[in-house]
Amino acid sequence: MVHIPNEPVPSPSAPRSVPTSADVARLAGVSRATVSYVLNNTSAVRISEPTRRRVHEAAKELGYVPHAAARSLRAGHSRMVLIPTPNVPVGPLYNQFFNELQWALSRLEYTVVQYGDLSPHGDEAARAWAELRPVAVLVPGGGLGPQGLAVLKRSGARAVVTLGAERVEGAHAVLLDHEGVGHSAGRHLLARGRRAVGVVVPEEPGLEMFSKPRLEGVRRALQGTGATVTELPLAYEEEAAARLAARWRPLGLDAVFAYNDEYAMLLMRALQDEGIAIPRETAVIGADDLMLGRLLRPRLSTVHIELPSGRDLAELVDRAVRDPGVAPEVHEVLGTRVVQRESS
Amino acid sequence: MVHIPNEPVPSPSAPRSVPTSADVARLAGVSRATVSYVLNNTSAVRISEPTRRRVHEAAKELGYVPHAAARSLRAGHSRMVLIPTPNVPVGPLYNQFFNELQWALSRLEYTVVQYGDLSPHGDEAARAWAELRPVAVLVPGGGLGPQGLAVLKRSGARAVVTLGAERVEGAHAVLLDHEGVGHSAGRHLLARGRRAVGVVVPEEPGLEMFSKPRLEGVRRALQGTGATVTELPLAYEEEAAARLAARWRPLGLDAVFAYNDEYAMLLMRALQDEGIAIPRETAVIGADDLMLGRLLRPRLSTVHIELPSGRDLAELVDRAVRDPGVAPEVHEVLGTRVVQRESS
Numbered sequence: 001m002v003h004i005p006n007e008p009v010p011s012p013s014a015p016r017s018v019p020t021s022a023d024v025a026r027l028a029g030v031s032r033a034t035v036s037y038v039l040n041n042t043s044a045v046r047i048s049e050p051t052r053r054r055v056h057e058a059a060k061e062l063g064y065v066p067h068a069a070a071r072s073l074r075a076g077h078s079r080m081v082l083i084p085t086p087n088v089p090v091g092p093l094y095n096q097f098f099n100e101l102q103w104a105l106s107r108l109e110y111t112v113v114q115y116g117d118l119s120p121h122g123d124e125a126a127r128a129w130a131e132l133r134p135v136a137v138l139v140p141g142g143g144l145g146p147q148g149l150a151v152l153k154r155s156g157a158r159a160v161v162t163l164g165a166e167r168v169e170g171a172h173a174v175l176l177d178h179e180g181v182g183h184s185a186g187r188h189l190l191a192r193g194r195r196a197v198g199v200v201v202p203e204e205p206g207l208e209m210f211s212k213p214r215l216e217g218v219r220r221a222l223q224g225t226g227a228t229v230t231e232l233p234l235a236y237e238e239e240a241a242a243r244l245a246a247r248w249r250p251l252g253l254d255a256v257f258a259y260n261d262e263y264a265m266l267l268m269r270a271l272q273d274e275g276i277a278i279p280r281e282t283a284v285i286g287a288d289d290l291m292l293g294r295l296l297r298p299r300l301s302t303v304h305i306e307l308p309s310g311r312d313l314a315e316l317v318d319r320a321v322r323d324p325g326v327a328p329e330v331h332e333v334l335g336t337r338v339v340q341r342e343s344s
Numbered sequence: 345m346v347h348i349p350n351e352p353v354p355s356p357s358a359p360r361s362v363p364t365s366a367d368v369a370r371l372a373g374v375s376r377a378t379v380s381y382v383l384n385n386t387s388a389v390r391i392s393e394p395t396r397r398r399v400h401e402a403a404k405e406l407g408y409v410p411h412a413a414a415r416s417l418r419a420g421h422s423r424m425v426l427i428p429t430p431n432v433p434v435g436p437l438y439n440q441f442f443n444e445l446q447w448a449l450s451r452l453e454y455t456v457v458q459y460g461d462l463s464p465h466g467d468e469a470a471r472a473w474a475e476l477r478p479v480a481v482l483v484p485g486g487g488l489g490p491q492g493l494a495v496l497k498r499s500g501a502r503a504v505v506t507l508g509a510e511r512v513e514g515a516h517a518v519l520l521d522h523e524g525v526g527h528s529a530g531r532h533l534l535a536r537g538r539r540a541v542g543v544v545v546p547e548e549p550g551l552e553m554f555s556k557p558r559l560e561g562v563r564r565a566l567q568g569t570g571a572t573v574t575e576l577p578l579a580y581e582e583e584a585a586a587r588l589a590a591r592w593r594p595l596g597l598d599a600v601f602a603y604n605d606e607y608a609m610l611l612m613r614a615l616q617d618e619g620i621a622i623p624r625e626t627a628v629i630g631a632d633d634l635m636l637g638r639l640l641r642p643r644l645s646t647v648h649i650e651l652p653s654g655r656d657l658a659e660l661v662d663r664a665v666r667d668p669g670v671a672p673e674v675h676e677v678l679g680t681r682v683v684q685r686e687s688s
Contacts, residue, residue, distance in 0.1 A: 112460035
């Protein structure tokens with residue numbers, strides 16, 4: 001029951017007069033194959049300089065742009081590294097890491113494309129990414145399953161790297177251990193003689209993937225020491241911080257790990273407005289080691305987090321693209337060290 | 345002098361066994377045209393439900409993913425909105441605007457792809473963007489010329505929108521007037537009775553496009569009033585701020601527009617460390633109205649900047665895609681209002 005019309009229906013929205021490689025071939029007086037060889041810089045075929053020049057000039061005159069996808073099919077693979085936009089709010093630390101990674105990949109002649117699908121990065125999303133035929137895919141934050149991985153590989157992705165807490169069998173993994181961030185903070189507060197530690201847990205959706213392991217890390221650091229852990233849900237708003245500060249003294253805490261430097265700044269202002277002395281009454285430590293922490297009064301102690309270097313990650317991608325048969329690499333990263341300043 | 349080998353040279357890196365629509369057609373027992381009609385949801389052709397189901401099942405079984413570019417050629421255009429990654433450091437304000445825009449576009453069923461070329465957004469870059477065959481391109485920060493615009497249009501982009509200080513003939517323009525930010529700050533400081541105004545000019549490369557018009561705006565606000573403007577180059581580093589603060593009193597300033605809230609935070613801490621009373625000796629105003637300004641002591645006055653709404657911009661893109669023949673729209677945006685707090 002298939003009805004195919006006799007003539008193709010021209011799409012009313014098709015752009016008119018997009019120049020094709022046939023137009024370039026005609027103008028340059030060469031075959032389409034030659035146009036393709038010249039514009040794709042194929043080294044397998046020897047083409048004289050004058051011919052090359054003629055093709056380039058004709059392409060320029062017509063404003064011909066080769067189609068990336070068609071070109072990638074001919075070349076065997078594209079140079080596109082697709083990175084889905086993280087679907088959680090990212091801070092300055094991720095931005096910096098991402099910029100570094102982008103630079104490192106562009107030095108290796110890859111083009112980074114950030115794909116903004118804004119949905120969970122599940123197998124469904126992988127199909128959409130696959131349509132762009134990237135040569136490599138970097139997935140931050142988890143959600144990719146074995147099926148999505150298979151779709152990506154079948155569509156020509158030579159390297160798939162996940163960045164997060166979990167591994168996907170068959171993909172390279174850069175494991176980010178946020179538990180260690182909390183563990184460092186907890187150990188530090190313990191070493192400073194604190195026994196009743198509050199842990200800020202942001203209420204903003206999407207941050208659980210970081211806040212839960214950080215909380216667990218504090219718990220592990222304090223286990224068996226007799227010190228206590230109190231979970232402190234907090235929205236990133238002045239009013240919420242003021243409410244928490246108003247009931248601070250009855251909580252009986254002598255220290256707080258504030259999730260990160262921005263929440264620490266928010267909470268510290270509110271505690272000070274309540275007349276709570278920092279660090280005498282309550283020690284405060286953040287995480288991320290942002291500039292703003294250094295500018296506070298007292299200067300904020302923090303857990304400095306070493307994200308994977310953009311260069312190392314770019315090189316991992318490049319290795320995998322060159323040799324897609326290589327066994328998946330697993331790297332555990334996220335080194336931490338405490339930077340003690342005046343607030344703890 | 346063209347040597348073409350007799351047989352196509354198989355690329356050693358070509359991914360093996362990527363399923364094609366021919367494979368799907370074979371498994372489903374239909375023609376390739378039918379596969380194409382079904383998977384592209386073409387409404388011009390009536391195809392029975394069982395046939396549709398058979399095609400979908402075959403595609404799923406084989407893990408076939410249609411090629412975005414091929415699909416867009418058939419459909420007449422893609423749903424991809426390409427936005428080159430800004431090649432200047434962006435702050436939380438741009439991030440927020442971008443997220444909003446991305447949401448608004450995805451509600452209109454566009455997919456946002458951020459293209460990370462990291463080079464100036466000139467005509468050369470436009471050729472690279474054109475290779476992805478986007479249906480619309482949004483260029484932040486300028487650099488696109490008439491040639492680049494022509495390349496994009498010829499390759500099928502139905503809407504090209506620039507976001508910045510300059511217009512490109514033939515493209516839609518959202519004009520961002522940073523001069524107005526400085527003008528608001530200057531007028532405010534004047535109204536507070538200040539007569540000797542410093543203006544921070546960040547030394548970080550790439551920010552001139554914002555800092556120059558902001559400086560000019562302060563000059564314009566103070567013109568003919570007898571008040572003076574002093575340019576203050578400043579790197580975003582504590583040491584640089586301390587050096588500037590150490591020579592503050594000889595400068596004889598009674599106010600400073602600190603470029604934005606982050607530089608204001610940096611400078612304010614350094615001035616206070618020098619014992620300079622804010623706002624009594626020196627009034628301070630930032631820009632961007634970030635949360636951190638509200639948390640400082642004294643709370644920071646700021647110029648609140650209204651970026652174009654992501655929804656309005658998404659709707660402009662959609663209008664232009666639906667009717668590419670429409671005359672270019674020009675919108676002047678970047679409303680400003682001063683939020684006076686304690687520092688001025």
